[in-house]
Amino acid sequence: MLDTRDLSKVYGRGKQRFEAVKHVSLTLHQGEVLAFLGPNGAGKTTTIKMIAGLVRPTHGLVTVVGEDPHRQPRALRHIGAVLEGNRNLYWRLTPEENLEYFGVLRQVPRKVAHRRGLELLSRFGLEEKRQTPVQKLSRGMQQKVAIAVALIHNPKLLLLDEPTLGLDVEASEMVKALVRQIAQEGRAVLLTTHQLDVAEELSDRVAIIRRGRIIAEQSTEALLKEFSSSTYHLEVEGELSPQQIHTVTQLGATVQGTQITYAGTSENLYALLRALSPVPLVAVQRDRADLTQVFLKLVKDQPDASL
Amino acid sequence: MIDLLYAELKRTWIQFIRYPTEVISGIVIILAVFYGLFSSAQYIAGPGFAFGDRLDSVVLGYAMWTLIISVNNDIAINLQIEAETGTLEQVFLSPYGAPRVFLARAFASLALRLLILVVVLLLLMGLSGSRLAFPPILLLPLASLLMAGYGLAFLLGAVALVFKRVQQILGIFQFLLLFLLAAPLEESTGLMQYLRFLLPMLPSTGLLRDLMARGVGLDWATYGLALLNGMVYFVIGLFVFRWAEATAKQRGSLSGY
Numbered sequence: 001m002l003d004t005r006d007l008s009k010v011y012g013r014g015k016q017r018f019e020a021v022k023h024v025s026l027t028l029h030q031g032e033v034l035a036f037l038g039p040n041g042a043g044k045t046t047t048i049k050m051i052a053g054l055v056r057p058t059h060g061l062v063t064v065v066g067e068d069p070h071r072q073p074r075a076l077r078h079i080g081a082v083l084e085g086n087r088n089l090y091w092r093l094t095p096e097e098n099l100e101y102f103g104v105l106r107q108v109p110r111k112v113a114h115r116r117g118l119e120l121l122s123r124f125g126l127e128e129k130r131q132t133p134v135q136k137l138s139r140g141m142q143q144k145v146a147i148a149v150a151l152i153h154n155p156k157l158l159l160l161d162e163p164t165l166g167l168d169v170e171a172s173e174m175v176k177a178l179v180r181q182i183a184q185e186g187r188a189v190l191l192t193t194h195q196l197d198v199a200e201e202l203s204d205r206v207a208i209i210r211r212g213r214i215i216a217e218q219s220t221e222a223l224l225k226e227f228s229s230s231t232y233h234l235e236v237e238g239e240l241s242p243q244q245i246h247t248v249t250q251l252g253a254t255v256q257g258t259q260i261t262y263a264g265t266s267e268n269l270y271a272l273l274r275a276l277s278p279v280p281l282v283a284v285q286r287d288r289a290d291l292t293q294v295f296l297k298l299v300k301d302q303p304d305a306s307l
Numbered sequence: 308m309i310d311l312l313y314a315e316l317k318r319t320w321i322q323f324i325r326y327p328t329e330v331i332s333g334i335v336i337i338l339a340v341f342y343g344l345f346s347s348a349q350y351i352a353g354p355g356f357a358f359g360d361r362l363d364s365v366v367l368g369y370a371m372w373t374l375i376i377s378v379n380n381d382i383a384i385n386l387q388i389e390a391e392t393g394t395l396e397q398v399f400l401s402p403y404g405a406p407r408v409f410l411a412r413a414f415a416s417l418a419l420r421l422l423i424l425v426v427v428l429l430l431l432m433g434l435s436g437s438r439l440a441f442p443p444i445l446l447l448p449l450a451s452l453l454m455a456g457y458g459l460a461f462l463l464g465a466v467a468l469v470f471k472r473v474q475q476i477l478g479i480f481q482f483l484l485l486f487l488l489a490a491p492l493e494e495s496t497g498l499m500q501y502l503r504f505l506l507p508m509l510p511s512t513g514l515l516r517d518l519m520a521r522g523v524g525l526d527w528a529t530y531g532l533a534l535l536n537g538m539v540y541f542v543i544g545l546f547v548f549r550w551a552e553a554t555a556k557q558r559g560s561l562s563g564y
């Protein structure tokens with residue numbers, strides 16, 4: 001669906017020369033959500049704009065459904081984008097008018113654009129507001145309209161640059177639910193965000209960029225697993241016998257009342273479980289890293305030699 | 308392409324009409340300026356002066372000047388506004404490609420401006436009792452004038468894309484235009500008689516003055532040159548605009564950085 005190879009961007013010349021993006025290669029498949037994460041100024045927006053044909057790469061190639069948006073403007077039919085900042089819409093126009101206008105701008109026949117616009121509005125729960133100028137809508141509604149506009153031409157790839165920025169909890173939840181639906185329809189979604197819980201919930205894969213370079217790219221699940229420690233927390237119901245406590249401690253676990261903490265191999269975990277038998281278990285849980293911990297670790301730990 | 312043109316007309320019209328007080332006050336201001344100009348011209352000429360040619364050409368000159376200024380600034384100002392409000396990049400995401408979109412926009416805004424101008428001129432004629440000759444043949448030099456005008460508009464649009472802040476440049480430009488358009492260079496002799504064909508729009512404005520104020524017929528040879536002038540400036544404008552688009556994408560400065 002989307003394929004970027006070796007994308008690099010150098011801004012400015014001479015003393016001002018600045019390499020914002022270095023050799024970024026990403027692939028994205030149908031129905032997949034890729035969270036593109038990185039600290040401020042890492043090069044996320046630059047990369048997204050290179051994919052959308054708005055910033056010309058210094059090196060590298062972008063292919064969207066087999067077409068290069070920098071060579072063939074036709075390729076833009078496959079791309080929908082909600083860019084950073086809060087204004088992707090004409091504020092004097094109503095949602096309905098915005099949808100029709102942008103539909104035609106994206107080469108959808110006018111009648112079709114109008115009909116699809118109404119469908120999207122009802123799907124996004126904006127029917128009542130369809131005649132209200134965008135200016136008078138709440139921030140969350142504006143964002144929903146912007147996403148609807150990005151979908152009006154039925155693109156295969158949706159680019160979302162910080163879609164939940166400045167939204168309250170409820171509005172963020174709505175946007176998250178929409179993104180999920182959109183991916184389920186078989187579109188590929190590339191989104192950037194600084195809200196790592198959002199990324200963790202939505203993404204199938206994560207790419208982390210730092211100072212223009214991708215420092216990690218893999219499935220969200222695998223990444224979390226990799227960074228999860230192998231510490232287990234067990235809880236039992238009732239007292240353990242002194243004999244049991246002895247065996248368990250021998251295996252390397254610590255016992256505090258009904259709580260047992262164990263950091264060892266998973267084979268030994270079964271030995272430990274056997275030793276506990278027949279005391280009823282209340283919980284067995286493995287420590288699980290969240291994306292925030294992973295992110296901070298990755299972004300901080302990397303040596304600066306890469307500069 | 309027809310759909311795009313229609314969509315641009317609709318968008319332009321809705322944005323214009325959504326706040327009617329703005330529309331009315333806008334028209335009142337233009338009208339007041341016109342009327343002021345008209346009556347002071349009358350005053351200076353004195354009551355004994357037979358109005359007619361001179362006065363009409365003052366009014367027409369002014370009407371043309373405002374039309375041309377608004378046409379010239381059209382693309383640059385809208386680019387700047389949309390870069391500030393954040394819709395510009397969405398426009399550049401169109402598979403039509405930016406030049407075609409901005410061409411459609413130029414047509415749409417031209418339609419609106421002509422409409423406003425006609426309304427203002429009609430009101431003015433009602434107020435002053437003056438009658439302007441408006442033979443249909445006028446449309447020919449008007450077309451060549453607008454072609455060159457939009458050529459310049461694309462040029463200024465290119466400046467806006469690359470340099471962002473265009474307010475000063477537009478101001479200076481208006482001043483130059485006032486000089487150029489107000490001076491009846493078609494009456495000059497010598498070298499200027501030839502040079503005026505190289506300057507943007509001048510051959511067309513000369514012809515318009517002939518038709519509207521002097522009551523002279525259309526000189527087809529001159530019109531040919533005027534048309535050529537219009538086309539050449541239009542093509543230059545589009546060309547430079549495409550270059551500016553590429554440059555802005557290179558610098559990553561489409562949305563203003």
Ligand SMILES: Nc1ncnc2c1ncn2[C@@H]1O[C@H](COP(=O)(O)OP(=O)(O)OP(=O)(O)O)[C@@H](O)[C@H]1O
Nearest residue numbers: 011020039040041042043044045046558559560564
């Ligand atoms: N047009 C430009 N000209 C020069 N430098 C630029 C330009 N656009 C971006 N940069 C620089 O490139 C770097 C990457 O910027 P970019 O906007 O891609 O970061 P980002 O990852 O989106 O950051 P944020 O999380 O703050 O949105 C920054 O250091 C920025 O200053």
Ligand SMILES: [Mg+2]
Nearest residue numbers: 044045046084
């Ligand atoms: Mg950004």
